[in-house]
Amino acid sequence: MNTQSLLGYALVGLLHQHPMSGYDLRKIFASTPMMSFSDSPGAIYPALHRLETDGLVRGKVSASASLRQRREFCLTAKGLAALQAWLKKPVTRDDVIRRTAELMLRFAFTEQTLGAAQAARFMQEFAAELAAYIPEIKQYLVSHGSAMPRSGRLALECGIQEYEARLRWARQAIAAYGRKGKETKS
């Protein structure tokens, strides 16, 4: 059970949708707004090789039509297991505070990989951790605010409002899953 970097899991999650080449993956990182990963070849190709070495992914040269050699990567059974294990990890307080990007990535992949019920459960854990943390950070602002410079106080308020926006969003998402239940309709 080798642990992967966040980029590694992003690649695994994308390859779970369908096999792709390194170049395809780069284009996704370069052109879609939800991805904040680097599209540099120096990051992606070594990451793909690491995944291949670890047996999560397998690359095959595909003689697609005319162009130069393309290596298509597809997920192995071990890769799928690693993806599922990563998605099933409980949502911790530390995740909510320091690793929001990772949580969002996990959520984005959960529904297709583990199903809507698991996605809803993930959101409930997320909302619960957030709801527990927000009062604490607000309390911190009340206690320490007067000793902070105005810009520091404002920056902290921005953080609080971001957390609150995420909690509102999470509750909307939970409601959406509740209404639609087990529907698979897109």
Next chain:
Amino acid sequence: MNTQSLLGYALVGLLHQHPMSGYDLRKIFASTPMMSFSDSPGAIYPALHRLETDGLVRGKVSASASLRQRREFCLTAKGLAALQAWLKKPVTRDDVIRRTAELMLRFAFTEQTLGAAQAARFMQEFAAELAAYIPEIKQYLVSHGSAMPRSGRLALECGIQEYEARLRWARQAIAAYGRKGKETKS
């Protein structure tokens, strides 16, 4: 004009408030909610040494009372200049999309370093870039949403709501600076 890592600028900004030891800085990163930096000694001490090598910071062993040797670091003139140059950089679209954490750090330090007028100008640039970007990402959701899985769409919506929360916050901050004008009162 050596460019520093984000951690380097965080240290420089904190040392501008008042001289501190590496241990003090670690405690700040470990205990205050606004900081998402690592408090590991393997990050902070090497970063301080880099800053010292670059001449932005100077450390002195202070025989403070009883305890073991403490090295207090203080900002040099060159360090202050580097901090100011960093804070004065224009806010780009790419900053708003990919480097929110850096922007918040810059804002948190701007008022004490460059004054309230500069902090207000910073917020106006930030709000302008955000206001220009939000419609684009919303348009993307409209165009591509139907081709995305539900969880991907939801994750993107979360991003949009975060951007909107930041914009609301930025406008509040601008209003606060407008009302209070040149007051220095905390």
Next chain:
DNA sequence: GTTGCCATGTAAACTGTTACATGATTTC
């Protein structure tokens, strides 16, 4: 006198950035 905190540091491994290199293929 042992546990735990204060305070600093180092070494190895890993990851990602930047910049470069290569060659094929399409477009003008």
Next chain:
DNA sequence: GAAATCATGTAACAGTTTACATGGCAAC
């Protein structure tokens, strides 16, 4: 045939994480 794009890769470097090491001092 020149330029842009497809497609893959490498090498050098910088920064972070993790884990370890060290020693003084305080408390009990």
